[in-house]
Amino acid sequence: MASFLFFFVSFSLIFMSLRAEGPGTKPSFQWPIQGLDLPGLITSTFGESRKDHFHNGLDISSVFQPVRSLEKGFVLYSRYAEDNPFEEERGSGNIVWIAHNEGYISGYYHLAGSRHENIRNKREVEAGDIVGVSGNTGHSTGGHLHFVLGKDYGKTLLDPLQFLPPIEDKIPPQIANMFIHVGETYTNINDGDNINVSKAFPLTISIIDAGVKNSQRRGIRDVEYIFNGEALKKTSFNSIHFDKGKWKTANGYSFDDLFFKDRYLAGVLNLKTGENIIKVIASDFSGQKSERSFSVNVTRISSGN
Numbered sequence: 492m493a494s495f496l497f498f499f500v501s502f503s504l505i506f507m508s509l510r511a512e513g514p515g516t517k518p519s520f521q522w523p524i525q526g527l528d529l530p531g532l533i534t535s536t537f538g539e540s541r542k543d544h545f546h547n548g549l550d551i552s553s554v555f556q557p558v559r560s561l562e563k564g565f566v567l568y569s570r571y572a573e574d575n576p577f578e579e580e581r582g583s584g585n586i587v588w589i590a591h592n593e594g595y596i597s598g599y600y601h602l603a604g605s606r607h608e609n610i611r612n613k614r615e616v617e618a619g620d621i622v623g624v625s626g627n628t629g630h631s632t633g634g635h636l637h638f639v640l641g642k643d644y645g646k647t648l649l650d651p652l653q654f655l656p657p658i659e660d661k662i663p664p665q666i667a668n669m670f671i672h673v674g675e676t677y678t679n680i681n682d683g684d685n686i687n688v689s690k691a692f693p694l695t696i697s698i699i700d701a702g703v704k705n706s707q708r709r710g711i712r713d714v715e716y717i718f719n720g721e722a723l724k725k726t727s728f729n730s731i732h733f734d735k736g737k738w739k740t741a742n743g744y745s746f747d748d749l750f751f752k753d754r755y756l757a758g759v760l761n762l763k764t765g766e767n768i769i770k771v772i773a774s775d776f777s778g779q780k781s782e783r784s785f786s787v788n789v790t791r792i793s794s795g796n
């Protein structure tokens with residue numbers, strides 16, 4: 492991650508010339524994949540858990556489709572396996588980065604084949620110009636385009652869905668199960684369960700934003716936890732920024748504050764004796780909202796240590 496930031500900071504020094512041109516109006520971008528049925532192809536959203544870090548872009552399932560620049564801009568960087576045939580393949584595969592006005596940048600990952608002529612021969616691209624072809628290079632299971640939208644030359648990364656023409660999504664997030672983690676093991680806690688605990692343990696919630704296809708198990712845009720009637724934690728996954736060595740949401744939460752063992756972390760909670768209520772409120776990228784309360788009855792707190 493540190494080298495990732497360094498990469499952008501270096502570029503930001505070089506390309507200060509693309510400074511803000513107007514009052515910071517929200518730009519509108521084009522979809523990088525066009526002409527396909529996008530609602531069924533968005534397989535991962537921004538801010539999801541990727542084991543130990545936030546998913547920093549949006550995934551569109553597709554292969555050998557033209558990939559288009561979100562906006563006009565110029566080619567900031569590109570790297571293709573053909574550049575260094577003896578080098579081990581990088582996780583991001585073949586990539587292209589475009590710089591746009593007002594400090595926005597966009598990156599396109601896992602591209603197929605070799606550089607498109609627009610990238611090889613030109614410095615500037617128009618909105619919608621082809622910059623590559625979607626593929627399956629790098630650490631990618633199944634052909635897809637992972638694309639990233641950044642601001643401030645990459646020091647802030649944004650959920651691209653906020654800036655793209657809306658896509659239909661009528662299915663609210665599914666708040667499925669709550670788990671208590673003790674060491675490496677975890678147990679599903681059903682609503683109304685009685686449990687014995689000796690100290691605070693992490694409580695996680697499985698939440699997915701389902702799509703029109705079963706394979707679409709996506710992350711949510713906003714989450715809020717209320718513990719025994721008191722606000723516990725609330726964040727949006729709209730953006731992440733790099734702060735004191737960690738990527739954090741605009742609400743100041745790092746990955747480890749929000750996820751545990753690949754699930755949403757309600758918290759490491761001190762359950763009181765008697766009834767405890769953990770309420771979860773989640774919204775997806777189209778604003779569909781779900782909420783669910785879990786009641787846990789703690790019948791005995793042993794004096795474990």
Ligand SMILES: [Zn+2]
Pocket residue numbers: 535546548549550636637638
């Ligand atoms: Zn991705």
